[in-house]
Amino acid sequence: MxxxxxxxxxxxxxxxxxxxxxxxxxxxxxxxxxxxxxxWYRTQKEHWLRWLKEYGGPGAYxxxxxxxxxxxxxxxxIVEPRMLLWLIDSVxxxxxxxxxVRTPCSASSEMTKRSALIRRHVxxxxxxxxxxxxxxxxxxxxxxxxxxARGSSVVRPx
Numbered sequence: 001m002x003x004x005x006x007x008x009x010x011x012x013x014x015x016x017x018x019x020x021x022x023x024x025x026x027x028x029x030x031x032x033x034x035x036x037x038x039x040w041y042r043t044q045k046e047h048w049l050r051w052l053k054e055y056g057g058p059g060a061y062x063x064x065x066x067x068x069x070x071x072x073x074x075x076x077x078i079v080e081p082r083m084l085l086w087l088i089d090s091v092x093x094x095x096x097x098x099x100x101v102r103t104p105c106s107a108s109s110e111m112t113k114r115s116a117l118i119r120r121h122v123x124x125x126x127x128x129x130x131x132x133x134x135x136x137x138x139x140x141x142x143x144x145x146x147x148x149a150r151g152s153s154v155v156r157p158x
Contacts, residue, residue, distance in 0.1 A: 016133040021071035022052045024131040028090040044086035051083075071133065075124045081105065081114045088122050091130035097121050 025048050033042040041047040052074065078084055085102060088094055101121065105114050 016071040016128055018052060018069060018071050018074055020133050021074060021131070022049065024133055025049060025052070025087070028087075031086050031090075044083050045090075047080070047083055048087065071128070072124045075127060076119065079108070079112045079115050081111055081118060084115055084118045084122075087127065088118070091127060093122050093126055093130055096126070 025045065028045060030045040031043045035042060041050060075084075081101075085094075085097075088097065097118065098121070101114060101117050103114075105111050
């Protein structure tokens with residue numbers, strides 16, 4: 001049984017939608033562009049947005065297409081410390097991190113451990129609150145109300 005099977009469900013776990021997370025990240029200021037050989041992105045903001053855009057499909061990681069995931073799960077899955085550090089700094093929570101977790105790392109096992117350590121210092125709930133993300137059920141109601149206002153009775157989950 002894959003890790004994917006354990007961590008996904010037909011409906012997102014209680015939490016914010018990935019669509020709301022994407023919109024919140026779009027509103028954040030970008031970091032300084034850096035040209036890194038072998039990397040397709042120049043900023044961590046660009047990295048987040050492209051990674052999240054492909055999150056509903058297989059992406060580069062062979063995810064199960066069509067499986068709904070919450071923003072909380074997305075945050076829990078990030079293994080690139082620079083992505084987490086940019087997000088945390090951008091929402092004003094960087095002061096919660098000791099300098100020791102900001103040290104660059106290169107080995108993937110070290111990256112995974114560093115990302116887990118970062119999340120221990122700044123859990124998803126703190127990030128979601130800083131981003132002012134609505135609970136997922138609120139986002140669904142808002143889309144439902146908007147659809148009714150347009151005269152549509154069908155609301156498809158995003």
